[in-house]
Amino acid sequence: MTVNLLSKLAAVRACCGWQPGWCGVVLACAAAQALAAEPAAPAASAASAPVVAPAASNWVKVEGAWIRPMVPGQTATGGYMSLTASQPLTLVGFKSAAARTTELHEMKMDGDVMRMRAIPSLALPAGQAVVMQPGGQHLMLMGVTAPLQVGADVTLTLKLRKADGKTVTQDVVVPVRPRP
Numbered sequence: 001m002t003v004n005l006l007s008k009l010a011a012v013r014a015c016c017g018w019q020p021g022w023c024g025v026v027l028a029c030a031a032a033q034a035l036a037a038e039p040a041a042p043a044a045s046a047a048s049a050p051v052v053a054p055a056a057s058n059w060v061k062v063e064g065a066w067i068r069p070m071v072p073g074q075t076a077t078g079g080y081m082s083l084t085a086s087q088p089l090t091l092v093g094f095k096s097a098a099a100r101t102t103e104l105h106e107m108k109m110d111g112d113v114m115r116m117r118a119i120p121s122l123a124l125p126a127g128q129a130v131v132m133q134p135g136g137q138h139l140m141l142m143g144v145t146a147p148l149q150v151g152a153d154v155t156l157t158l159k160l161r162k163a164d165g166k167t168v169t170q171d172v173v174v175p176v177r178p179r180p
C-alpha cells in the first residue's frame with residue numbers, strides 16, 4: 001500500500017496546488033487518489049438518485065468562484081467559492097462532467113502537519129456566507145482526464161439537502177483561473 005501510494009506522488013504532488021514539501025498533505029491526497037482509483041460507479045446511479053431539480057433553482061448565492069488551473073500530468077484540482085444559502089441547506093456533494101470523482105474536502109492541522117481529508121457535508125446556514133478557499137474547505141475534482149486550463153468554464157452541479165431532507169441541485173459555471 002505504501003509503495004502504491006508513493007508511486008502516485010508524482011501525479012498528485014500538485015493536488016490542490018499545495019507545495020510538494022507539504023508531505024502530510026501530499027500523502028493524504030495520495031490516499032484520496034488511491035480511493036478514487038476504485039472503479040467508478042455506473043453512470044446510471046446518478047440518474048437514480050432522489051434529486052429534485054427545479055427549473056430555475058437559486059438555492060445559494062455563489063460568489064468569487066474559481067477552479068485552480070492544472071498542469072499536464074496533474075489529475076486533481078480544487079474548486080473554491082463563497083456560498084450563501086437562501087434557507088438552511090447542507091452541501092452534500094457535487095458532480096461535474098470534467099471529473100470522474102468529486103469530493104468535499106477540508107484542510108486541517110493534525111499536530112503541526114496540515115492534512116486534507118474528505119468530509120461528508122458542509123452546513124450552509126441561511127444568509128451566512130460560507131467560504132471555501134485554499135487552506136480550508138474546498139471542492140475536490142479528481143480523475144480529471146484533460147487538464148483544466150485558464151479560460152475554461154466548468155459546470156459544477158451542487159447537491160444541496162434542504163431542512164426537510166429533500167435534495168435539490170444547482171448548477172454553477174466556474175471559471176478556471178489563478179487564485180483571485
Ligand SMILES: [Cu+2]
Nearest residue numbers: 016105116140
Ligand atoms: Cu482536496
